[in-house]
Amino acid sequence: DAKTTQPTSMDCAEGRAANLPCNHSTISGNEYVYWYRQIHSQGPQYIIHGLKNNETNEMASLIITEDRKSSTLILPHATLRDTAVYYCIVRVRTNAGKSTFGDGTTLTVKP
Amino acid sequence: DAGITQSPRHKVTETGTPVTLRCHQTENHRYMYWYRQDPGHGLRLIHYSYGVKDTDKGEVSDGYSVSRSKTEDFLLTLESATSSQTSVYFCAISEGGGGTDTQYFGPGTRLTVL
Numbered sequence: 001d002a003k004t005t006q007p008t009s010m011d012c013a014e015g016r017a018a019n020l021p022c023n024h025s026t027i028s029g030n031e032y033v034y035w036y037r038q039i040h041s042q043g044p045q046y047i048i049h050g051l052k053n054n055e056t057n058e059m060a061s062l063i064i065t066e067d068r069k070s071s072t073l074i075l076p077h078a079t080l081r082d083t084a085v086y087y088c089i090v091r092v093r094t095n096a097g098k099s100t101f102g103d104g105t106t107l108t109v110k111p
Numbered sequence: 112d113a114g115i116t117q118s119p120r121h122k123v124t125e126t127g128t129p130v131t132l133r134c135h136q137t138e139n140h141r142y143m144y145w146y147r148q149d150p151g152h153g154l155r156l157i158h159y160s161y162g163v164k165d166t167d168k169g170e171v172s173d174g175y176s177v178s179r180s181k182t183e184d185f186l187l188t189l190e191s192a193t194s195s196q197t198s199v200y201f202c203a204i205s206e207g208g209g210g211t212d213t214q215y216f217g218p219g220t221r222l223t224v225l
């Protein structure tokens with residue numbers, strides 16, 4: 001599976017959009033981009049995933065560049081409860097067992 | 112929330128003792144996984160299962176074994192625990208093994224090996 005690179009930490013003001021970048025320059029055509037978050041040592045929580053089109057759900061939006069080498073997770077109106085570690089991973093279509101979680105981005109939402 | 116429970120939630124044991132962690136699911140999902148997470152780091156896959164009695168190794172499988180005799184239960188065993196296995200262990204499930212199959216995680220088991 002392709003490796004991902006994320007900033008170690010980011011801050012965001014409450015009520016503003018949080019934009020979390022992820023670089024996956026070695027991604028291959030059959031790999032999906034997934035985002036999870038982990039709040040204070042709880043189990044990771046699924047947020048969103050995509051292949052090449054932008055995706056939106058009730059939690060967030062995922063913007064994938066046309067060359068698929070990077071993506072951005074957008075939390076449109078960050079709240080204090082969004083403070084967490086955010087993981088960007090890429091997964092082969094038929095090999096879920098080989099998912100690799102890197103160190104993620106610690107997002108701190110400030111009042 | 113997906114129906115995943117882990118037991119025990121906390122355990123302290125001594126070096127050299129065997130330890131078994133249990134993951135139980137009520138979702139009837141085919142795939143189950145064991146990860147470990149060390150302080151300040153992401154999750155690393157230990158083993159996973161793609162069906163009853165079907166398992167495969169992850170990236171950090173040395174010192175661990177697994178068993179799955181029923182769809183709902185996936186056991187992780189440390190045959191002889193070492194201090195390097197002190198960690199938080201997470202179980203996860205997914206309906207399938209494809210790239211579109213979302214993984215859902217349990218609450219974790221904090222293991223301390225003295």
